[in-house]
Amino acid sequence: MAIESALGESVVLTRTDKVLGWARKYSLFLYPFVTACCGMEYMATAASHYDIDRFGAGLPRFSPRQADVLFVVGTISHKQAPILKRVWEQMCEPKWVVAFGGCTCSGGPYDNYATVQGIDTIVPVDVYIPGCPPRPETVLDGIMKLQEKIQNQKQEL
Amino acid sequence: MEESLTLKKLRERFPASIIDTHSFRGDDTAVVKRVDVVDICRFLKESPDLSYNFLMDLTAVDYLQMNNPPKTERFEVVYHLYSIKYNHRVRIKAPLTEADPTIDSLTPLWAVANWLERECWDMFGIRFDGHPDLKRILLYEQFEGHPLRKDYPLTGRQPLIGPKN
């Protein structure tokens, strides 16, 4: 007889990896690194109509030391690149990076002297959300993809 | 069409320094010699019946490879003045040569000229004599060259970190 039936409904059996992944994916503390127009769409997503709190990502932290997910929202210029790198370095593990919008994915519409051609040249990116700017639905899809990734990865303690 | 009061007064007061004037749909433009630009702007600002008290914009144009009509001077600094009192505007242009892209600073007349001239230096490499602190305003100190000059490569990236991509 399986041990579950002996214990009834008072106990849930799982694996550490799974339960940590479950806890981490529903308590995402975002650090919004907002530099440009995509910021408006980030705000639209975060506000009550789309409500990213449903995904456990409702509380942005404005200190990298308290954040798990670096949300890079908007155009990154070469002048700003060292700042972005430093913010990422200040975040504690485990940490993830989301590239929000065309500018962060690839430089977007700007192929010029000033713009970094994709933030993945500076920091490692977990999820790319395309669009100029992405619609809130796309952002929510990106957050769900990130959650899936967090759930399935090896959980470091 | 009758010449506007501003252009008429400018011609009367600075006959030797006005190179050209034109008006298009109520917008007056005067092309002037660069040595007199501060005097002209002071006159426009301080004459009671003109009273151009607001420097709206200060920028430059690079006419490199501009052949139609051909330009003898490569750069032009462009000032947009506005009178809050009379609700009229005038555009002042001052041509500068490639060999000596220098012009006097307007900071004694308008404090806002400080940042506008720094931007102009940053983007076009035009020097403003008498500016209290002429350094880059948008780009970083390590940047070489002036990106809005026509001979600066479009994708001439100078990253501080990361690959040049």
Ligand code: SF4
């Ligand atoms: S991707 Fe488009 S909307 Fe977003 S920051 Fe870049 S230009 Fe602005």
